[in-house]
Amino acid sequence: MSDKPKLAFYWCASCGGCEESVVDLAEDILMVAGAVDIIFWPVAMDFKKNDVEAMEDGSIFAAMINGAIRTSEQEEMARLIRRKSKVVIAYGSCAHMGGIPSLANEFTRSQIMEYMYQEAPSVVNPEKTRPMLSFKHNSQNVTLPEIRNLVRTLDQVIDVDYYLPGCPPTPKLLKQAVLTLLSGEFPPKGTVLSPDEALCEECPRKESKPSDLSFTHFYRPHEILIDKTKCLLSQGVVCMGPSTRAGCEALCISGNMPCSGCFGPTSRVRDQGAKMLSSLCSNISENDETGIDKILDGIPDPVGTFYRYGLATSLLRKKITEDV
Amino acid sequence: MNSKKWRLNMPDKNYEPKIVAFFCNWCTYTASDLAGVSRLKYAPNVKVIRIMCSGRVDPQFILQAFASGADGVLIGGCHPGDCHYSEGNYKMLRRFRLLKRMLHSLGIDDERFRLEWISASEGEKVKTVINDMVEKLKVLGPLSIPKQINILDEELKEISEEHSEPLTAREELSHV
Ligand code: SF4
Ligand code: SF4
Ligand code: FES
Numbered sequence: 001m002s003d004k005p006k007l008a009f010y011w012c013a014s015c016g017g018c019e020e021s022v023v024d025l026a027e028d029i030l031m032v033a034g035a036v037d038i039i040f041w042p043v044a045m046d047f048k049k050n051d052v053e054a055m056e057d058g059s060i061f062a063a064m065i066n067g068a069i070r071t072s073e074q075e076e077m078a079r080l081i082r083r084k085s086k087v088v089i090a091y092g093s094c095a096h097m098g099g100i101p102s103l104a105n106e107f108t109r110s111q112i113m114e115y116m117y118q119e120a121p122s123v124v125n126p127e128k129t130r131p132m133l134s135f136k137h138n139s140q141n142v143t144l145p146e147i148r149n150l151v152r153t154l155d156q157v158i159d160v161d162y163y164l165p166g167c168p169p170t171p172k173l174l175k176q177a178v179l180t181l182l183s184g185e186f187p188p189k190g191t192v193l194s195p196d197e198a199l200c201e202e203c204p205r206k207e208s209k210p211s212d213l214s215f216t217h218f219y220r221p222h223e224i225l226i227d228k229t230k231c232l233l234s235q236g237v238v239c240m241g242p243s244t245r246a247g248c249e250a251l252c253i254s255g256n257m258p259c260s261g262c263f264g265p266t267s268r269v270r271d272q273g274a275k276m277l278s279s280l281c282s283n284i285s286e287n288d289e290t291g292i293d294k295i296l297d298g299i300p301d302p303v304g305t306f307y308r309y310g311l312a313t314s315l316l317r318k319k320i321t322e323d324v
Numbered sequence: 325m326n327s328k329k330w331r332l333n334m335p336d337k338n339y340e341p342k343i344v345a346f347f348c349n350w351c352t353y354t355a356s357d358l359a360g361v362s363r364l365k366y367a368p369n370v371k372v373i374r375i376m377c378s379g380r381v382d383p384q385f386i387l388q389a390f391a392s393g394a395d396g397v398l399i400g401g402c403h404p405g406d407c408h409y410s411e412g413n414y415k416m417l418r419r420f421r422l423l424k425r426m427l428h429s430l431g432i433d434d435e436r437f438r439l440e441w442i443s444a445s446e447g448e449k450v451k452t453v454i455n456d457m458v459e460k461l462k463v464l465g466p467l468s469i470p471k472q473i474n475i476l477d478e479e480l481k482e483i484s485e486e487h488s489e490p491l492t493a494r495e496e497l498s499h500v
Contacts, residue, residue, distance in 0.1 A: 076483050271387055275383075281419040281422050316432075
Protein backbone atom coordinates (compact mmCIF):
# COMPACT_ATOMS: atom_id res chain seq x y z
CA MET A 1 0.00 0.00 0.00
CA SER A 2 1.13 3.54 -0.75
CA ASP A 3 2.04 6.00 1.98
CA LYS A 4 -0.82 8.34 1.20
CA PRO A 5 -2.88 9.30 4.29
CA LYS A 6 -5.46 6.65 5.08
CA LEU A 7 -9.13 7.59 5.23
CA ALA A 8 -11.96 5.48 6.64
CA PHE A 9 -15.74 5.83 6.42
CA TYR A 10 -18.12 3.99 8.69
CA TRP A 11 -21.87 4.01 9.27
CA CYS A 12 -23.89 3.41 12.40
CA ALA A 13 -27.59 4.20 12.95
CA SER A 14 -28.17 6.20 9.79
CA CYS A 15 -30.24 6.17 6.62
CA GLY A 16 -27.47 5.91 4.02
CA GLY A 17 -27.84 9.54 2.99
CA CYS A 18 -24.42 10.38 4.41
CA GLU A 19 -22.83 7.69 2.23
CA GLU A 20 -24.68 9.16 -0.71
CA SER A 21 -23.25 12.58 0.07
CA VAL A 22 -19.73 11.17 -0.25
CA VAL A 23 -20.63 9.83 -3.69
CA ASP A 24 -22.12 13.26 -4.46
CA LEU A 25 -18.58 14.61 -4.46
CA ALA A 26 -18.87 13.60 -8.16
CA GLU A 27 -15.59 14.31 -9.96
CA ASP A 28 -14.12 15.70 -6.75
CA ILE A 29 -14.13 12.17 -5.41
CA LEU A 30 -11.23 11.55 -7.81
CA MET A 31 -9.38 14.43 -6.21
CA VAL A 32 -10.01 12.90 -2.78
CA ALA A 33 -9.20 9.39 -4.02
CA GLY A 34 -5.97 10.75 -5.52
CA ALA A 35 -4.86 12.36 -2.28
CA VAL A 36 -5.75 9.61 0.17
CA ASP A 37 -6.16 5.85 0.39
CA ILE A 38 -9.66 4.83 1.41
CA ILE A 39 -8.95 1.78 3.53
CA PHE A 40 -12.34 1.07 5.04
CA TRP A 41 -15.79 1.89 3.66
CA PRO A 42 -18.29 -0.91 4.18
CA VAL A 43 -20.91 0.55 1.84
CA ALA A 44 -18.57 0.53 -1.14
CA MET A 45 -15.49 -1.58 -0.48
CA ASP A 46 -14.82 -5.09 0.69
CA PHE A 47 -12.88 -4.73 3.91
CA LYS A 48 -13.78 -6.54 7.10
CA LYS A 49 -13.55 -5.71 10.76
CA ASN A 50 -10.57 -8.08 10.90
CA ASP A 51 -8.68 -5.85 8.50
CA VAL A 52 -9.23 -2.86 10.75
CA GLU A 53 -8.22 -4.82 13.83
CA ALA A 54 -5.01 -5.81 12.10
CA MET A 55 -4.00 -2.18 11.57
CA GLU A 56 -1.67 -0.42 13.92
CA ASP A 57 -3.27 1.90 16.47
CA GLY A 58 -3.38 5.46 15.17
CA SER A 59 -2.49 4.42 11.64
CA ILE A 60 -5.66 5.78 10.03
CA PHE A 61 -5.23 9.49 9.35
CA ALA A 62 -8.92 10.37 9.54
CA ALA A 63 -12.15 8.44 10.04
CA MET A 64 -15.57 9.85 9.18
CA ILE A 65 -18.25 8.08 11.17
CA ASN A 66 -21.89 8.76 10.36
CA GLY A 67 -25.00 7.66 12.21
CA ALA A 68 -26.13 7.71 15.81
CA ILE A 69 -24.94 5.04 18.22
CA ARG A 70 -27.74 2.69 19.05
CA THR A 71 -26.41 -0.86 19.29
CA SER A 72 -23.60 -2.68 21.06
CA GLU A 73 -22.00 -3.41 17.68
CA GLN A 74 -21.91 0.28 16.78
CA GLU A 75 -20.25 1.04 20.11
CA GLU A 76 -17.67 -1.62 19.50
CA MET A 77 -16.90 -0.46 15.96
CA ALA A 78 -16.77 3.20 16.99
CA ARG A 79 -14.25 2.34 19.72
CA LEU A 80 -12.19 0.20 17.39
CA ILE A 81 -12.04 2.94 14.75
CA ARG A 82 -11.25 5.53 17.41
CA ARG A 83 -8.26 3.51 18.52
CA LYS A 84 -6.98 3.10 14.98
CA SER A 85 -7.44 6.75 13.95
CA LYS A 86 -5.63 10.01 14.57
CA VAL A 87 -8.66 12.14 13.79
CA VAL A 88 -12.30 11.12 14.18
CA ILE A 89 -14.99 13.21 12.53
CA ALA A 90 -18.65 12.89 13.46
CA TYR A 91 -20.17 13.01 10.02
CA GLY A 92 -23.73 14.24 9.60
CA SER A 93 -26.55 15.16 11.99
CA CYS A 94 -26.96 11.67 13.50
CA ALA A 95 -23.34 11.31 14.60
CA HIS A 96 -23.21 15.00 15.52
CA MET A 97 -26.48 15.33 17.49
CA GLY A 98 -28.36 12.01 17.37
CA GLY A 99 -30.34 12.96 14.28
CA ILE A 100 -33.77 11.68 13.47
CA PRO A 101 -32.99 8.24 15.02
CA SER A 102 -32.66 9.93 18.39
CA LEU A 103 -36.34 10.88 18.37
CA ALA A 104 -36.60 7.26 19.54
CA ASN A 105 -35.49 8.65 22.92
CA GLU A 106 -39.12 9.71 23.30
CA PHE A 107 -39.86 6.01 23.92
CA THR A 108 -38.37 3.23 26.00
CA ARG A 109 -36.73 0.25 24.36
CA SER A 110 -39.54 -2.05 25.42
CA GLN A 111 -42.15 0.28 23.91
CA ILE A 112 -40.21 0.27 20.65
CA MET A 113 -39.81 -3.52 20.63
CA GLU A 114 -43.47 -3.95 21.46
CA TYR A 115 -44.46 -1.78 18.54
CA MET A 116 -42.00 -3.05 15.96
CA TYR A 117 -42.52 -6.76 16.68
CA GLN A 118 -46.13 -6.77 17.79
CA GLU A 119 -48.36 -3.80 17.26
CA ALA A 120 -47.29 -2.35 13.91
CA PRO A 121 -50.14 -2.86 11.41
CA SER A 122 -47.89 -4.81 9.04
CA VAL A 123 -46.72 -7.32 11.68
CA VAL A 124 -48.22 -10.78 12.22
CA ASN A 125 -46.52 -12.38 15.19
CA PRO A 126 -48.89 -14.56 17.23
CA GLU A 127 -45.96 -16.34 18.96
CA LYS A 128 -44.70 -12.97 20.17
CA THR A 129 -41.26 -13.74 18.86
CA ARG A 130 -38.59 -11.19 19.76
CA PRO A 131 -35.04 -10.95 18.44
CA MET A 132 -32.63 -12.96 20.60
CA LEU A 133 -29.10 -11.87 21.32
CA SER A 134 -27.76 -15.37 20.61
CA PHE A 135 -28.84 -18.86 19.72
CA LYS A 136 -27.23 -22.16 18.73
CA HIS A 137 -27.40 -23.08 15.08
CA ASN A 138 -25.65 -26.27 13.87
CA SER A 139 -23.72 -26.24 17.13
CA GLN A 140 -22.46 -22.72 16.41
CA ASN A 141 -23.34 -19.68 18.39
CA VAL A 142 -25.10 -17.09 16.26
CA THR A 143 -25.32 -13.63 17.79
CA LEU A 144 -27.06 -10.31 17.22
CA PRO A 145 -26.01 -6.90 18.56
CA GLU A 146 -28.06 -5.48 21.39
CA ILE A 147 -30.28 -2.44 20.92
CA ARG A 148 -29.38 0.03 23.68
CA ASN A 149 -31.79 1.85 25.97
CA LEU A 150 -30.72 5.23 24.67
CA VAL A 151 -29.79 6.55 21.23
CA ARG A 152 -26.51 8.43 21.59
CA THR A 153 -24.41 10.89 19.64
CA LEU A 154 -20.97 9.70 18.60
CA ASP A 155 -19.30 11.93 21.19
CA GLN A 156 -21.40 10.42 23.97
CA VAL A 157 -19.58 7.14 23.25
CA ILE A 158 -16.09 7.99 21.99
CA ASP A 159 -13.83 11.02 21.87
CA VAL A 160 -14.58 13.08 18.73
CA ASP A 161 -12.22 15.61 17.15
CA TYR A 162 -14.43 17.41 14.64
CA TYR A 163 -18.01 17.59 13.46
CA LEU A 164 -19.30 17.85 9.92
CA PRO A 165 -22.92 18.91 10.35
CA GLY A 166 -25.91 18.35 8.10
CA CYS A 167 -28.49 15.81 7.08
CA PRO A 168 -26.38 15.03 5.12
CA PRO A 169 -23.32 17.32 5.02
CA THR A 170 -22.92 18.98 1.63
CA PRO A 171 -20.18 17.73 -0.70
CA LYS A 172 -18.71 21.21 -0.58
CA LEU A 173 -18.21 21.03 3.19
CA LEU A 174 -16.79 17.52 2.96
CA LYS A 175 -14.30 18.61 0.33
CA GLN A 176 -13.28 21.62 2.42
CA ALA A 177 -12.87 19.42 5.48
CA VAL A 178 -10.66 16.93 3.66
CA LEU A 179 -8.52 19.74 2.21
CA THR A 180 -8.22 21.41 5.61
CA LEU A 181 -7.08 18.20 7.25
CA LEU A 182 -4.65 17.39 4.44
CA SER A 183 -3.14 20.87 4.74
CA GLY A 184 -2.01 19.82 8.20
CA GLU A 185 -3.45 22.94 9.81
CA PHE A 186 -5.87 21.44 12.24
CA PRO A 187 -8.63 23.63 13.65
CA PRO A 188 -9.05 23.51 17.45
CA LYS A 189 -10.43 20.21 18.69
CA GLY A 190 -14.23 20.15 18.85
CA THR A 191 -14.70 22.53 15.93
CA VAL A 192 -17.86 22.17 13.88
CA LEU A 193 -16.57 22.46 10.34
CA SER A 194 -19.13 24.98 9.08
CA PRO A 195 -19.44 28.78 9.49
CA ASP A 196 -20.24 29.79 13.07
CA GLU A 197 -23.18 32.08 12.31
CA ALA A 198 -26.94 31.70 11.95
CA LEU A 199 -28.38 30.32 8.72
CA CYS A 200 -30.36 33.55 8.22
CA GLU A 201 -27.02 35.26 7.49
CA GLU A 202 -26.63 33.32 4.26
CA CYS A 203 -30.32 33.08 3.37
CA PRO A 204 -31.40 34.72 0.11
CA ARG A 205 -34.61 35.86 1.82
CA LYS A 206 -32.79 37.60 4.67
CA GLU A 207 -33.74 41.10 3.45
CA SER A 208 -37.43 40.30 3.90
CA LYS A 209 -37.03 39.09 7.48
CA PRO A 210 -38.76 41.72 9.63
CA SER A 211 -36.89 42.98 12.68
CA ASP A 212 -40.15 42.99 14.63
CA LEU A 213 -41.81 39.67 13.92
CA SER A 214 -45.28 39.23 15.35
CA PHE A 215 -46.94 35.83 15.11
CA THR A 216 -50.73 35.57 14.97
CA HIS A 217 -50.72 32.02 13.60
CA PHE A 218 -48.20 29.26 12.95
CA TYR A 219 -48.54 27.22 9.78
CA ARG A 220 -47.00 23.94 8.81
CA PRO A 221 -45.71 23.95 5.23
CA HIS A 222 -48.69 22.01 3.85
CA GLU A 223 -51.20 24.41 5.38
CA ILE A 224 -50.27 27.49 3.41
CA LEU A 225 -49.12 28.57 -0.04
CA ILE A 226 -45.64 29.82 0.71
CA ASP A 227 -44.53 33.02 -1.01
CA LYS A 228 -41.24 32.12 -2.68
CA THR A 229 -39.75 35.54 -2.12
CA LYS A 230 -40.43 36.27 1.55
CA CYS A 231 -38.81 35.08 4.76
CA LEU A 232 -40.72 32.03 5.96
CA LEU A 233 -41.00 33.29 9.52
CA SER A 234 -42.67 36.46 8.24
CA GLN A 235 -45.32 34.14 6.75
CA GLY A 236 -45.85 32.32 10.05
CA VAL A 237 -44.00 29.16 8.96
CA VAL A 238 -41.65 27.83 11.64
CA CYS A 239 -38.20 28.22 10.09
CA MET A 240 -35.30 27.15 12.30
CA GLY A 241 -32.92 29.49 10.46
CA PRO A 242 -32.32 31.86 13.41
CA SER A 243 -31.12 29.07 15.71
CA THR A 244 -29.34 26.92 13.13
CA ARG A 245 -25.75 27.09 11.95
CA ALA A 246 -25.01 28.29 8.44
CA GLY A 247 -23.11 26.26 5.86
CA CYS A 248 -25.74 24.56 3.71
CA GLU A 249 -26.31 27.79 1.78
CA ALA A 250 -30.00 27.68 2.70
CA LEU A 251 -30.76 24.54 0.72
CA CYS A 252 -34.27 23.96 2.05
CA ILE A 253 -35.24 27.59 1.63
CA SER A 254 -34.16 27.37 -2.03
CA GLY A 255 -36.66 24.52 -2.29
CA ASN A 256 -39.28 26.79 -0.68
CA MET A 257 -39.30 24.75 2.52
CA PRO A 258 -38.45 26.00 6.00
CA CYS A 259 -35.16 25.05 7.62
CA SER A 260 -35.76 22.20 10.05
CA GLY A 261 -32.44 22.66 11.81
CA CYS A 262 -30.16 19.86 10.58
CA PHE A 263 -26.91 21.81 10.97
CA GLY A 264 -27.44 22.18 14.71
CA PRO A 265 -26.77 25.33 16.73
CA THR A 266 -23.91 27.81 16.59
CA SER A 267 -21.21 27.61 19.24
CA ARG A 268 -22.99 30.19 21.39
CA VAL A 269 -26.08 28.05 21.88
CA ARG A 270 -26.17 24.94 24.05
CA ASP A 271 -29.69 23.73 23.29
CA GLN A 272 -30.93 24.48 19.81
CA GLY A 273 -34.58 23.64 20.49
CA ALA A 274 -34.84 25.79 23.62
CA LYS A 275 -33.26 28.70 21.78
CA MET A 276 -35.70 28.45 18.88
CA LEU A 277 -38.65 28.06 21.20
CA SER A 278 -37.52 31.16 23.05
CA SER A 279 -37.21 33.40 20.02
CA LEU A 280 -40.47 32.19 18.46
CA CYS A 281 -42.48 32.65 21.62
CA SER A 282 -41.11 36.11 22.39
CA ASN A 283 -42.76 37.31 19.19
CA ILE A 284 -46.23 35.87 19.67
CA SER A 285 -48.76 38.68 19.34
CA GLU A 286 -50.99 37.75 22.31
CA ASN A 287 -50.56 38.56 26.00
CA ASP A 288 -53.08 36.31 27.72
CA GLU A 289 -53.01 32.55 28.17
CA THR A 290 -56.00 31.71 25.98
CA GLY A 291 -54.77 33.82 23.08
CA ILE A 292 -51.22 32.47 23.37
CA ASP A 293 -52.40 28.86 23.58
CA LYS A 294 -54.51 29.24 20.47
CA ILE A 295 -51.51 30.42 18.45
CA LEU A 296 -49.35 27.65 19.91
CA ASP A 297 -51.80 25.06 18.63
CA GLY A 298 -50.06 25.70 15.30
CA ILE A 299 -47.04 23.79 16.69
CA PRO A 300 -48.64 20.44 17.58
CA ASP A 301 -45.35 18.56 18.09
CA PRO A 302 -42.80 20.82 19.78
CA VAL A 303 -40.27 18.03 20.43
CA GLY A 304 -40.33 16.87 16.81
CA THR A 305 -40.21 20.46 15.59
CA PHE A 306 -37.42 21.85 17.75
CA TYR A 307 -35.33 18.70 18.25
CA ARG A 308 -35.87 17.01 14.92
CA TYR A 309 -32.17 16.28 14.58
CA GLY A 310 -30.93 16.69 18.10
CA LEU A 311 -32.93 15.09 20.90
CA ALA A 312 -29.89 13.02 21.92
CA THR A 313 -27.74 16.11 22.36
CA SER A 314 -30.44 18.30 23.92
CA LEU A 315 -30.17 19.13 27.61
CA LEU A 316 -32.82 16.58 28.59
CA ARG A 317 -31.70 13.91 26.07
CA LYS A 318 -34.81 11.75 26.41
CA LYS A 319 -38.31 11.45 27.65
CA ILE A 320 -38.35 10.97 31.39
CA THR A 321 -39.81 7.61 32.35
CA GLU A 322 -40.28 5.74 35.59
CA ASP A 323 -38.73 2.55 34.27
CA VAL A 324 -36.08 2.16 31.65
CA MET B 325 -33.39 -8.87 24.53
CA ASN B 326 -32.29 -8.64 28.06
CA SER B 327 -35.01 -7.00 30.04
CA LYS B 328 -33.20 -5.32 32.84
CA LYS B 329 -35.54 -2.94 34.59
CA TRP B 330 -34.44 -0.16 36.81
CA ARG B 331 -36.90 1.32 39.18
CA LEU B 332 -35.74 4.89 39.46
CA ASN B 333 -37.90 6.44 42.09
CA MET B 334 -37.52 4.43 45.24
CA PRO B 335 -39.94 5.88 47.78
CA ASP B 336 -38.06 7.70 50.50
CA LYS B 337 -39.72 9.21 53.58
CA ASN B 338 -36.96 11.78 54.01
CA TYR B 339 -37.06 13.00 50.44
CA GLU B 340 -36.73 16.77 50.15
CA PRO B 341 -37.39 18.21 46.69
CA LYS B 342 -34.89 20.63 45.18
CA ILE B 343 -36.39 23.69 43.52
CA VAL B 344 -34.52 26.22 41.42
CA ALA B 345 -36.29 29.58 41.48
CA PHE B 346 -35.66 32.47 39.11
CA PHE B 347 -37.01 35.61 40.77
CA CYS B 348 -37.29 39.02 39.17
CA ASN B 349 -35.26 41.64 41.02
CA TRP B 350 -38.08 44.21 41.03
CA CYS B 351 -40.85 42.10 42.47
CA THR B 352 -40.61 38.47 43.55
CA TYR B 353 -37.01 38.72 44.74
CA THR B 354 -37.91 41.72 46.88
CA ALA B 355 -40.99 39.85 48.09
CA SER B 356 -38.88 36.87 49.12
CA ASP B 357 -36.65 39.29 51.07
CA LEU B 358 -39.72 40.72 52.71
CA ALA B 359 -40.87 37.23 53.60
CA GLY B 360 -37.50 36.69 55.26
CA VAL B 361 -37.56 39.99 57.14
CA SER B 362 -41.13 39.36 58.29
CA ARG B 363 -40.01 35.93 59.50
CA LEU B 364 -42.56 34.12 57.37
CA LYS B 365 -41.51 30.49 57.31
CA TYR B 366 -41.20 28.89 53.91
CA ALA B 367 -39.68 25.53 53.10
CA PRO B 368 -35.86 25.65 52.70
CA ASN B 369 -35.94 23.68 49.46
CA VAL B 370 -35.45 26.60 47.11
CA LYS B 371 -32.27 27.92 45.52
CA VAL B 372 -33.17 31.45 44.46
CA ILE B 373 -31.44 33.00 41.47
CA ARG B 374 -31.98 36.73 41.09
CA ILE B 375 -32.53 38.01 37.59
CA MET B 376 -33.35 41.52 36.38
CA CYS B 377 -36.65 40.52 34.75
CA SER B 378 -38.59 37.30 34.26
CA GLY B 379 -38.13 37.94 30.53
CA ARG B 380 -34.42 37.26 31.03
CA VAL B 381 -35.06 33.60 31.84
CA ASP B 382 -33.72 31.79 28.80
CA PRO B 383 -35.52 28.43 28.39
CA GLN B 384 -32.04 26.91 28.33
CA PHE B 385 -31.67 27.90 32.02
CA ILE B 386 -34.82 25.97 32.86
CA LEU B 387 -33.77 22.83 30.99
CA GLN B 388 -30.30 23.12 32.49
CA ALA B 389 -31.80 23.23 35.98
CA PHE B 390 -33.78 20.05 35.36
CA ALA B 391 -30.82 18.38 33.65
CA SER B 392 -28.64 19.22 36.67
CA GLY B 393 -30.99 17.53 39.10
CA ALA B 394 -33.71 20.04 40.04
CA ASP B 395 -37.06 18.47 40.90
CA GLY B 396 -38.91 21.66 40.08
CA VAL B 397 -38.38 25.08 38.56
CA LEU B 398 -40.25 28.16 39.77
CA ILE B 399 -40.28 31.51 38.03
CA GLY B 400 -41.50 34.66 39.73
CA GLY B 401 -42.19 37.87 37.84
CA CYS B 402 -44.10 41.14 38.06
CA HIS B 403 -47.87 41.13 37.55
CA PRO B 404 -49.07 41.72 33.96
CA GLY B 405 -48.70 45.40 33.15
CA ASP B 406 -46.10 45.94 35.92
CA CYS B 407 -42.88 44.71 34.24
CA HIS B 408 -40.10 47.32 34.48
CA TYR B 409 -39.13 46.52 30.92
CA SER B 410 -42.80 46.59 29.83
CA GLU B 411 -42.97 43.28 27.92
CA GLY B 412 -40.59 40.91 29.76
CA ASN B 413 -43.22 39.08 31.76
CA TYR B 414 -45.39 38.57 28.66
CA LYS B 415 -42.41 37.07 26.86
CA MET B 416 -41.89 34.74 29.79
CA LEU B 417 -45.56 33.78 29.83
CA ARG B 418 -45.47 32.87 26.13
CA ARG B 419 -42.34 30.77 26.54
CA PHE B 420 -43.82 29.19 29.62
CA ARG B 421 -46.94 28.06 27.76
CA LEU B 422 -44.94 26.31 25.04
CA LEU B 423 -42.23 24.97 27.34
CA LYS B 424 -44.91 23.48 29.51
CA ARG B 425 -46.34 21.58 26.54
CA MET B 426 -42.91 20.45 25.50
CA LEU B 427 -41.87 19.34 28.99
CA HIS B 428 -45.15 17.51 29.28
CA SER B 429 -44.41 15.47 26.17
CA LEU B 430 -40.94 14.79 27.54
CA GLY B 431 -42.45 13.24 30.63
CA ILE B 432 -41.97 16.13 33.08
CA ASP B 433 -45.09 16.64 35.19
CA ASP B 434 -46.88 19.98 34.98
CA GLU B 435 -46.43 20.53 38.73
CA ARG B 436 -42.66 20.64 38.31
CA PHE B 437 -42.67 23.85 36.34
CA ARG B 438 -44.46 26.89 37.63
CA LEU B 439 -44.78 30.59 36.80
CA GLU B 440 -46.17 33.04 39.37
CA TRP B 441 -46.74 36.77 39.39
CA ILE B 442 -45.69 38.05 42.83
CA SER B 443 -45.29 41.76 43.51
CA ALA B 444 -42.74 43.23 45.94
CA SER B 445 -45.32 43.52 48.70
CA GLU B 446 -46.60 39.96 48.47
CA GLY B 447 -44.22 38.24 50.89
CA GLU B 448 -47.04 36.03 52.04
CA LYS B 449 -47.60 34.76 48.49
CA VAL B 450 -43.93 33.72 48.21
CA LYS B 451 -44.47 31.58 51.25
CA THR B 452 -47.71 29.95 50.08
CA VAL B 453 -46.43 29.27 46.56
CA ILE B 454 -43.18 27.67 47.76
CA ASN B 455 -44.81 25.59 50.44
CA ASP B 456 -47.48 24.43 48.02
CA MET B 457 -44.94 23.49 45.38
CA VAL B 458 -42.81 21.57 47.88
CA GLU B 459 -45.87 19.59 48.99
CA LYS B 460 -46.78 18.72 45.41
CA LEU B 461 -43.24 17.71 44.51
CA LYS B 462 -43.05 15.48 47.55
CA VAL B 463 -46.03 13.57 46.23
CA LEU B 464 -44.40 13.23 42.80
CA GLY B 465 -41.05 12.06 44.18
CA PRO B 466 -37.60 12.80 42.78
CA LEU B 467 -37.06 13.57 39.10
CA SER B 468 -33.34 12.72 39.22
CA ILE B 469 -32.41 13.25 35.59
CA PRO B 470 -28.63 12.97 36.15
CA LYS B 471 -29.17 9.71 38.01
CA GLN B 472 -31.34 8.38 35.23
CA ILE B 473 -28.70 9.14 32.62
CA ASN B 474 -25.98 7.60 34.79
CA ILE B 475 -27.95 4.40 35.14
CA LEU B 476 -28.54 4.26 31.40
CA ASP B 477 -24.87 4.89 30.71
CA GLU B 478 -23.96 1.76 32.68
CA GLU B 479 -24.74 -0.15 29.49
CA LEU B 480 -21.81 1.57 27.80
CA LYS B 481 -19.46 -0.33 30.11
CA GLU B 482 -20.60 -3.73 28.89
CA ILE B 483 -18.06 -3.80 26.09
CA SER B 484 -14.57 -3.62 27.51
CA GLU B 485 -12.15 -0.97 26.30
CA GLU B 486 -9.59 -3.73 25.79
CA HIS B 487 -8.71 -4.95 22.34
CA SER B 488 -11.31 -7.48 21.35
CA GLU B 489 -9.83 -10.69 20.04
CA PRO B 490 -10.08 -10.81 16.26
CA LEU B 491 -12.71 -13.32 15.19
CA THR B 492 -11.50 -16.34 13.31
CA ALA B 493 -12.69 -16.53 9.73
CA ARG B 494 -15.05 -19.33 10.65
CA GLU B 495 -16.70 -17.40 13.46
CA GLU B 496 -17.02 -14.36 11.27
CA LEU B 497 -18.87 -16.43 8.67
CA SER B 498 -21.25 -17.82 11.22
CA HIS B 499 -22.13 -14.30 12.26
CA VAL B 500 -23.85 -13.50 8.95
S1 SF4 C 1 -35.96 32.64 9.12
FE1 SF4 C 1 -35.61 31.16 7.47
S2 SF4 C 1 -36.45 32.14 5.60
FE2 SF4 C 1 -36.22 33.74 7.17
S3 SF4 C 1 -34.19 34.63 6.78
FE3 SF4 C 1 -33.89 33.00 8.33
S4 SF4 C 1 -33.37 31.15 7.17
FE4 SF4 C 1 -34.26 32.66 5.72
S1 SF4 D 1 -31.89 24.70 5.40
FE1 SF4 D 1 -31.75 23.87 7.49
S2 SF4 D 1 -32.64 21.80 7.39
FE2 SF4 D 1 -32.21 22.48 5.26
S3 SF4 D 1 -30.12 21.68 4.84
FE3 SF4 D 1 -29.87 23.77 5.60
S4 SF4 D 1 -29.56 23.51 7.84
FE4 SF4 D 1 -30.42 21.60 7.06
S1 FES E 1 -39.16 43.46 35.63
FE1 FES E 1 -40.21 41.98 36.81
S2 FES E 1 -40.91 40.67 35.25
FE2 FES E 1 -39.95 42.22 34.04
